[in-house]
Amino acid sequence: MANPVSLRGLRKAFGARTVLDGIDLEIAPGEFVALLGRSGCGKSTLLRILAGLDREIDGEARVSGAVSIAFQQPRLLPWRKVWRNIALGLHKPDGRSIALKALQEVRLPDHADAWPLTLSGGEAQRVSLARALVREPDVLLLDEPFGALDALTRLAMHHLVEDLWARHRPAVLLVTHDVDEALLLADRILVLDEGRIVATHHVDLPRPRRRASVVEQRTRVLADLGVDVETAA
């Protein structure tokens, strides 16, 4: 089976500024990859290219199968009820029952007929995840989906995402700048810096992972991001 994401020598420049400078990346079916990097390292640009929102590129970017996405902001349509936000664009006759099932999965069974503006940040983000999942994606793009949530909600969301991923098995590319999040969730961590992948870490720890189990690898990943934990502590 072909890899759902395949990038070869991907380059992207905005005028004279090179944002992505020769990216080679293969993501296997069902693989969970985290992309780490500082602000402005090019991770959002990479994600937009994979989502098909930016097609003016050099090199090769192949994404096969259904692609779905959840953003840092939930980006729900405030004027459509929750279930319609999930079902719209699906082009399936039983949209409502599909949406209801997905809401069960993200543990919001009673919110189908709510207006999105009445949801909390965490609830809205769960609707956004449900919306992404009902598309049965081969590739699920997650653009810092927990970045705007409070710490407690974020922990719950980590479990939920891991759960959903285990059940649906899409290939996931999670863009984040949270090292712990990447270590808890990903099979593989890529460190992006100035448009290049400067380090790759395979995380072979058993799931579900606990914070303590990732501490050792955390130091090494942080070092690749230019953060020296030993002296910082």
Added chain:
Amino acid sequence: MRWISPVALVLLWQLASSTGVLPPEKLASPLTVAQSAGELIADGQLADAFVVSLGRVFFGFLIGGIIGVALGLVSGLSRWGETLLDPPVQMLRTLPHLGLIPLFILWFGIGEEPKLALVAAGVAFPLYLNLHAGIRQTDPGLVEAAKVLGYSRIERIVHVVLPSAVPQTLVGLRIALGTAWLSLIVGEQINADAGLGFLINNAREFLRTDVVVVGLVVYALLGLTTDALVRLLERRVLRWRTR
């Protein structure tokens, strides 16, 4: 407590009229106005005038509304439409449309047509401007999400772009209704032989300030009523803003 000063003002007005300080040919007393209103209602004159004026606003609004919405949609939804339509519309809107009366009389004569045209012109511009602005204010993040999530172009317009233009368009609708009444009042000064404007102008000839005031009150009530209707519509259409 806010009713005290208005009531006091009316009482003062009545007092001034009763003592002769305010002569009836300048301004009739509140009691006379109320009495005339009763008579005008009883003999059907007010109802006839009311129906004629309401019809003018309705059809003028319909014509102007169709033009304003059609142009706003074309220029909001297509780059080409905007390039071609927006510059001339923006130029024309700087003209005070009430100043067009002489031209409208030359073009349409002095019958119903110039009155309708004046209302239509007053309605089309605010609707165009606000619909166009509303469409352009669509959150690009929502459009992007819809693209990735597989919405067709029609679905993006129907579910993302147009709904996000609704609040601004409703602002335009309220402005347009206000302008419609204003245009009607001015338009009905042109050789009207029926309607509220005719009633008022006719009354002026006979120094019937009481009838003039009745006409003005009816204009005001009509404006308030349509504004309340739009607010009702707003509450219904924007009920997703449950904050």
